[in-house]
Amino acid sequence: MNLFEIIRNMDYTKIKGDTDVEIDRIVFDSRQVKENTLFVAISGFKVDGHDFIEEAVANGAKALVVENSIELDRDIPIIKVKNSRKALAHISDSFYNNPSRNLNVIGITGTNGKTSTTYFIKSILEEKDRVGIIGTLGSNIENKTIKTNNTTPESLHLQKFFNNMIKEKISNCIMEVSSHSIELNRVDLINFNIGVFTNLSAEHLDFHETIENYMRAKLKLFYMTKDFNIINSDDIYGKQMIKELENVDTKLITYGLQSGDIRAENLELSVKGIKFDIQTPKGTIDINMTTPGLFNIYNALAATSCAVAMGVSLETIKKGLEKIKGVKGRFEVLPINREFDVIIDFAHSPDGFDNVLKTVKEFAQGRIVTVFGCGGDRDKTKRPKMGEIASYYSDLCVLTSDNSRSEKTEDIIEEILIGLDEKSCIYEIIPDRRKAIEYAIKNAKPKDIILLLGKGHETYQIINGETYEFNEFKIVTQILNKLDKN
Ligand SMILES: CC(=O)N[C@H]1[C@@H](OP(=O)(O)OP(=O)(O)OC[C@H]2O[C@@H](n3ccc(=O)[nH]c3=O)[C@H](O)[C@@H]2O)O[C@H](CO)[C@@H](O)[C@@H]1O[C@H](C)C(=O)N[C@@H](C)C(=O)N[C@H](CCC(=O)O)C(=O)O
Ligand SMILES: Nc1ncnc2c1ncn2[C@@H]1O[C@H](COP(=O)(O)OP(=O)(O)OP(=O)(O)O)[C@@H](O)[C@H]1O
Numbered sequence: 001m002n003l004f005e006i007i008r009n010m011d012y013t014k015i016k017g018d019t020d021v022e023i024d025r026i027v028f029d030s031r032q033v034k035e036n037t038l039f040v041a042i043s044g045f046k047v048d049g050h051d052f053i054e055e056a057v058a059n060g061a062k063a064l065v066v067e068n069s070i071e072l073d074r075d076i077p078i079i080k081v082k083n084s085r086k087a088l089a090h091i092s093d094s095f096y097n098n099p100s101r102n103l104n105v106i107g108i109t110g111t112n113g114k115t116s117t118t119y120f121i122k123s124i125l126e127e128k129d130r131v132g133i134i135g136t137l138g139s140n141i142e143n144k145t146i147k148t149n150n151t152t153p154e155s156l157h158l159q160k161f162f163n164n165m166i167k168e169k170i171s172n173c174i175m176e177v178s179s180h181s182i183e184l185n186r187v188d189l190i191n192f193n194i195g196v197f198t199n200l201s202a203e204h205l206d207f208h209e210t211i212e213n214y215m216r217a218k219l220k221l222f223y224m225t226k227d228f229n230i231i232n233s234d235d236i237y238g239k240q241m242i243k244e245l246e247n248v249d250t251k252l253i254t255y256g257l258q259s260g261d262i263r264a265e266n267l268e269l270s271v272k273g274i275k276f277d278i279q280t281p282k283g284t285i286d287i288n289m290t291t292p293g294l295f296n297i298y299n300a301l302a303a304t305s306c307a308v309a310m311g312v313s314l315e316t317i318k319k320g321l322e323k324i325k326g327v328k329g330r331f332e333v334l335p336i337n338r339e340f341d342v343i344i345d346f347a348h349s350p351d352g353f354d355n356v357l358k359t360v361k362e363f364a365q366g367r368i369v370t371v372f373g374c375g376g377d378r379d380k381t382k383r384p385k386m387g388e389i390a391s392y393y394s395d396l397c398v399l400t401s402d403n404s405r406s407e408k409t410e411d412i413i414e415e416i417l418i419g420l421d422e423k424s425c426i427y428e429i430i431p432d433r434r435k436a437i438e439y440a441i442k443n444a445k446p447k448d449i450i451l452l453l454g455k456g457h458e459t460y461q462i463i464n465g466e467t468y469e470f471n472e473f474k475i476v477t478q479i480l481n482k483l484d485k486n
Helices: 003-007 049-058 084-095 114-125 155-167 179-183 211-219 236-245 294-309 314-322 350-363 382-393 409-419 433-442 472-485
Strands: 014-016 025-027 037-040 061-066 078-080 104-109 131-135 138-141 144-146 172-176 192-197 228-232 251-256 262-270 273-280 283-289 341-345 368-372 396-399 426-429 449-453 460-463 466-469
Touching: 003 084, 025 084, 037 049, 037 084, 049 061, 061 084, 084 155, 104 114, 114 131, 114 172, 114 294, 114 314, 131 155, 138 155, 155 172, 179 211, 192 294, 211 236, 228 236, 228 294, 236 251, 251 294, 262 294, 262 350, 273 294, 283 294, 283 314, 294 314, 294 350, 341 350, 341 472, 350 368, 350 382, 350 449, 368 382, 368 433, 382 396, 382 409, 396 409, 396 433, 409 426, 433 449, 433 472
Parallel strands: 025 037, 037 061, 061 078, 104 172, 104 192, 131 172, 192 228, 228 251, 251 262, 341 449, 368 396, 368 449, 396 426
Antiparallel strands: 014 078, 131 138, 138 144, 262 273, 273 283, 460 466
């Protein structure tokens, strides 16, 4: 595509050189530059992309987008902009011919439940239509998954995924929209048809600083939507959002247990699943799902609201919800056939802990043994809170590592201990996560529920900055096999 066309609708402060050049690819990492590439230099949180311009040019960059003034002895076009990430979003949208305009894009935001809600909506919509997904589990088209570094990838990758979906004749794209992606312009220019809000609790405050900023970041999604905003009206931040969105033209649908246009009643919760009725303006449906957890009723309500907005029949909604087998690493009860149960869950925030543990408490007949840690180089304020919640609900806590990254696991555990109430729960400290799981399983009593929290679907651990293979599903099997042999 011609560079002039690519940058036509974009704001820039200065252009040096002739923009009448053909561009085959756009790249924001110098290591991926080839012939005929437009290189966008981003000033990052760790390094500055401008420091790699020489390398990009040596690798074949044919044009540059920059924020800083640069001197170059090569005669290639240089476009200076105020914000490279913003420019990248514009460039990518143009390069792929505004692909999101040809899709029904549903954006899901909130602290917890984005991935689950995404897959719940998928299960309903794919009864009738082709669906693509972008989120924590990767970009998924027709059961082919491409792994992504981020829950919401960089704008260039997003626009490329949209383009691929169009090529594959997909009509609906359901995507998770993180607050980081909103603040860092990754989702700029996306034509969102529907926005869904799950809930909000203290997370990512290392980045947003205050919960008010965090909420405001999420709220921006609902000013970008064209057709419907779907908000959890039981959530205190949801209530605030509803007030703010009252004067917006986009139609509003609310959902909840206590209030809302779409409501759940007659709830029955067990380790086997959830049963409830959903009241909608079109009538009531009884639902029987095999995914346990009160929070999954909220996710089902969010998915139902979305489907109702799109005119999907109640029969199809019921069918779609009831066929869900669960989402990888989200409250997965392992098929181990022992006198105790092991559940793997991705909960890694105070709110996530509260939801999972509250749910387990509702049906646990024996002890609750919780194995968990907290992520390194991430929001430290949640560590004592997670310790407090885990000790409140558990009979035994095994404190261990969970992607300590560049921090020392022992230091993270010290911070968890600040909140842990020793009076209500005994605890063990075993920094090696495999040994921690082994300890919990070896010492399990009949009817115990062992909860492995934090890793969910992840198959790695990041310790001392190094990534190691760590598949909790495999590890549990290995430990059980070893115990059987002894
Ligand atoms: C804090 C943050 O969001 N960082 C994101 C940011 O990285 P960065 O600014 O640190 O990048 P950097 O390493 O400093 O590099 C700067 C630039 O130099 C370039 N570079 C670098 C090296 C080189 O040799 N050549 C070169 O050109 C890089 O490609 C980049 O363009 O831009 C990258 C590209 O988009 C993101 O992948 C990266 O996400 C990191 C991995 C991350 O952990 N982000 C988290 C906080 C995040 O965004 N999480 C949310 C989910 C939150 C939730 O749970 O809800 C998400 O959407 O994933
Ligand atoms: N609606 C919900 N409310 C609160 N907790 C939830 C909800 N749905 C799921 N959870 C809990 O939070 C964990 C993460 O769920 P899920 O992956 O769906 O959320 P997410 O928002 O996509 O999180 P992430 O972006 O970190 O992957 C689940 O394993 C579950 O324990």
